[in-house]
Amino acid sequence: MNSSLGQDVPLSWYLLLSALLFTLGVVGFLIKRNLITVFMSIELMLNAVNLSFVTFAHEWHAVKGQIFVFFVMMVAAAEAAVGLAIIIAVFRARATLAVDRIDLMKL
């Protein structure tokens, strides 16, 4: 429609950006030592996957791809609420947020 605005971006670049963000999320999940930051890395991974969904929805003009992102957002909101409540409960019980010190269930 507005192709006169300039060059178009290949959709694979969006997918590569999504893959990079997901990988950065995984790396953060592995190297961060703070419970809250580990949780933030999970949110980063969810966002990366959402970008993939929107890209494919754009490619195939599929409404359901965008609706799936909407559902992912709602589930992420629920997950954040419960997860942060668990983090508060853990902090009350152990008085620390360092994942190395929360090791009761470690083999």
Place this chain on the structure above:
Amino acid sequence: MHLILFFVFAGFCLAGAINLLLQSHPINSALSLIVVMTSLAVLYLLLGAEFLAAAQVIVYAGAIMVLFTFVVMLLNAGREERTMGSGVARAVGFPAVVAILGVIATVIVKAQDLGVAKLGEGLTNAPGSTNIEALSKVLFTELLLPFEVTSVLILIAILGAVALASHDRERQAGK
């Protein structure tokens, strides 16, 4: 135009994500995650998903990240201590990360039949039909049951969060 916007906001995204990893204070990580999410909203806008861009700003950058910053400040989370992590994370985790990125990138680069993203090209090509209209038509007719089930899920999540976070006070009252 599209190319410039893509590069600027993809750069913001990656810079924010890398900054999230490098910062040692959780509040700085939370702020850089807000940068990532807001730039992602702009990218959604470029891909013709106006409703999702708005929802991304309101739900993610607004609600969820405010919750995160509240918890960071409530728990007075200090500077994290850097340890080398567990041996398993180093031995299995990082090769697996490299393998995942390699596989995904190869598949994406090899998939040549993907089109290009044109600015202003939305879900529907019908004139006068907006993105929100197309979305809500499917959401409130075909997918009404999942939509309502999600509201129950949110309700349960609220109750669970309240029950988990106020557990301490209840136990003290019982004593």
